[in-house]
Amino acid sequence: MAAGLSFDNEVFSKFAFYAGVVLLKTMLMSPWTTVHRIRRKVFASAEDYVAFGKGPASGKQDPHIERVRSCHQNDLENVIPFVLIGLLYVLTGPDVATAVLLFRIFAGSRLLHTVIYLNAIPQPSRAIAFLVGLGVNTFMAFAVLKRAW
């Protein structure tokens, strides 16, 4: 069976798929923020207000735009560790079924976190989604440390 960071290695191939999903989701948060800025006419800087013919910047913040930005920030705090730790975890040669389950749980938890955050679904739903993803990353980190010890 193929090992290492090769698409012939089933664990790497599955990891690449789920990492691609969560990275794409994270990347989409930027254009999604822009869509809301244009719709709500609340921009990031003075020159943007000029560009959209809105006169001087009001300096006001929009709660929904701030929510989208927080969601994006939270993705960055969790998805980047997943990609880095996940690559090291693949190199430990884990059981395929266990690894794929972890990748699926992480991707599912982050997609759910976004839906919950953007729709302001009451807590503790967002905290649970966040903790599930954090749990996967922590599990993989300990597997890497154990293998490298």
Ligand SMILES: N[C@@H](CCC(=O)N[C@@H](CS)C(=O)NCC(=O)O)C(=O)O
């Ligand atoms: N940077 C995060 C660290 C803790 C965290 O990620 N909490 C989760 C569950 S409550 C979350 O969704 N935080 C909201 C956020 O990061 O905007 C924060 O400031 O809240």
